[in-house]
């Protein structure tokens with residue numbers, strides 16, 4: 001019904017035809033680039049769209065996990081208090 005392009009947040013699935021405060025992420029095996037929202041960035045090949053900073057960070061977190069596993073043991077990390085496995 002509409003000729004406007006729709007963009008879907010890849011974390012929560014919300015759809016917006018005119019995003020303003022969204023972010024665009026270009027992700028590769030060796031680097032990840034965050035772009036402020038622009039049509040040029042959003043329509044670029046391989047661009048991923050996120051509805052805000054929080055969900056951009058979710059995706060970035062997943063990307064970190066994907067390249068940094070298995071994690072090195074951190075012997076200096078304080079034991080989390082009140083957290084149960």
Ligand SMILES: [Zn+2]
Pocket residue numbers: 009010011012013014050051052055
């Ligand atoms: Zn979202």
